[in-house]
Each structure stands twice: as C-alpha cells, then as structure tokens.
Amino acid sequence: MDDRVARVLVVAKVLVADGMMTPEEKGFLDRIMGKLELDDAQRAKVHDLEGLDEAETVTAALPEADRRALVDEVLEAALIDGKLSPHETEAVAKLTAALDLD
DSSP, rough: OOOHHHHHHHHHHTTTTTTTHHHHHHHHHHHHHTTTTHHHHHHHOOOOTTTTHHHHHHHHTOHHHHHHHHHHHHHHHHHHTOOHHHHHHHHHHHHHHHHOOO
C-alpha cells in the first residue's frame, strides 16, 4: 500500500470514529488527498475505507518524524469541526499507541 494512501486512511479512520463525517471534516480530508496528490483510484479507496487495517501497519513503519507529523494531522482533522468526541479522542489515543509514540 502506498504510504500516502495509508496516511489519509488513518486520518479518515479518526474522522469516522464518531459515526459521522461533517462537511468540514470531508473538506479537510479532500485537502489532504489533494496535497498528497492522490489519484482518483486512490481517493476512491479512501472514501471506501479500503485497506484501513493495513494502513496502521504501513504508517507504523514510517520514520518517527513522519509518524509525529501524522498524529499532528490527525489531531487537526479531529478538531476541524470544533468538537472532539470521546470516540475521536479514543481513536487518536489508539493511533498514538499503534505508532509507538507517547
């Protein structure tokens, strides 16, 4: 799996943790996909959450600086709608642990 797709999937996982994705969250996700230059097929995988389990494994293998940047991006995504739900908080905590970051 392309590590760019994996990164966006991890962000998407946190955004859907509370069972919904607001328009602000969708816009944030689209901006990330644009920034990382994902093609239409890759974007479709993200929208379908295809490869979600594999994404954590791929991102866990990234260099520490990239993993930390990913957590920052995930936190920004989770806060984009002005609310941090308990489900999003839990998802961020699990991601931080899975990426072996404290």
